[in-house]
Amino acid sequence: MSLPSAPPLSTTPTLLTPGPVPLHPEVQAALALDMIHHRTPEFDAILARVLRQLSRVFETQQPVMALSSTGSGGMEALLVNTLSPGDLVLSVDSGKFGERWAEMAKNFGARVETLKVDWGHAVKVGEVAGFLKQNPETKAVLCQACETSTGTLHPIRELGELIHHTEALFLVDGITAVGALPLPMDQWHIDGLVGGSQKAFMLPTGMSFVSLSKKAWQAQKRARMPRFYFDLQKELAANQKGETYFSSNVTLIRALDISLRWILDQCGLQEHLLSIERRAVFTRRYAHEMGLQIFTQAPSNSLTAIRVPEGIDGQALRLRLEEKYRVTVMGGQDQLKGKVLRIGHMGYLPWHNLQKFFDALPQAISELSPQWRSPRDLDSLRLEMQGFTHHA
Ligand SMILES: *Cc1c(COP(=O)(O)O)cnc(C)c1O
Secondary structure, three states, X not given: OXXXXXXXXXXXXXXOOOOOOOOOHHHHHHHOOOOOOOOOHHHHHHXXXXXXXXXXXXXXXXXXXXEOOOHHHHHHHHHHHHOOOOOEEEEEEOOHHHHHHHHHHHHOOOEEEEEEXXXXXXXXXXXXXXXXXHOOOXXXXXXXXXXXXXXXXXXXXXXXHHHHOOOOEEEEEOOOOEOOEOOOOOOOOOOEEEEEOOOOOOXXXXXXXXXXXXXXXXXXXXXXXOOOOOOHHHHHHHHHOOOOOOOOOXXXXXXXXXXXXXXXXXXXXXXXXXXXXXXXXXXXXXXXHOOOOEOXXXXXXXXXXXXXXXXXXXXXXXXXXXXXOOEEOEOOOXXXXXXXXXXXXXXXXOHHHHHHHHHHHHHHHHHHOOOOOOOOOOHHHHHHHHOOOOOO
């Protein structure tokens, strides 16, 4: 019997979504290596190196733990390790992921107050300050660094300054931020931070990375939310013995070793973040030249949500880009369904892949809406893009 084979590469659309993201060729090669056991000196060395390097990306003196779960598992780990049922939690809800985290905290018995923020707006630090002043018993504030459903960046540094002076913990979902934007955990007083493999870490889906501050480890001793798989104290104890609490995700950890080397050594963290910023800045400029609007008031560099022009069905546009032009971007969810395209700037993204999208977009729009014209000539921007180096 023969196994079904993968479609030929030429038919795979270019992936430009905010997770999953395209993989570096060396990461792909690492994923195809022979399996090894996780109790081997060879794997021990990789695990030790990866855990050390993760702390450099998180910019923390604290240990970072690598969990076999999608990002949402890491979000759960932060909650159940720091909180108890009945604890008052303020949850910033500015989109799909904020909604999810509040829901999760409720399920584990927290008393959740949601701070609703209009989609496409950043949370106002003053509102969080007001809440904490009136509710000094608040145990944690939950916030996305980047709310991926709208492409919005929240003022994490300012929130950290504020929350640091209170009893509350500051838990941050950095799944489309840590490794993609400046988010130094220690310097910005973040107490719990989670990253995800298929977003900024440029890997397939399946791992989350979490770290707790000293203040959060203190809270861990008192936290009584039920936990078993995501017991970070046990995970840390295993890591200190050179192991993971459960079977190690050998395949993804080996691949992570490659992507961390790429981020930290090949590029250097600052340069890596800058390259993502350049893609974001260029995308916003291009959209602007095309007369299109960016959805959010506070755009994040990890992805751009572009408003679909009036009268065009965004879902049809997304589909056309994929089927005819072989470029996959994301549409919007819920209230943004059919109204935005979301383009990811994380992952292994040579400029010619972005160029494919920028060439296709005006064409696909005019096919759906023949009277549509770009208000400006796009040739000079296209030329500029051709001058960009391979991955810059
Ligand atoms: C993708 C994402 C998640 C959820 O990650 P899963 O890996 O799908 O569990 C959570 N938060 C944000 C901000 C994300 O972008």
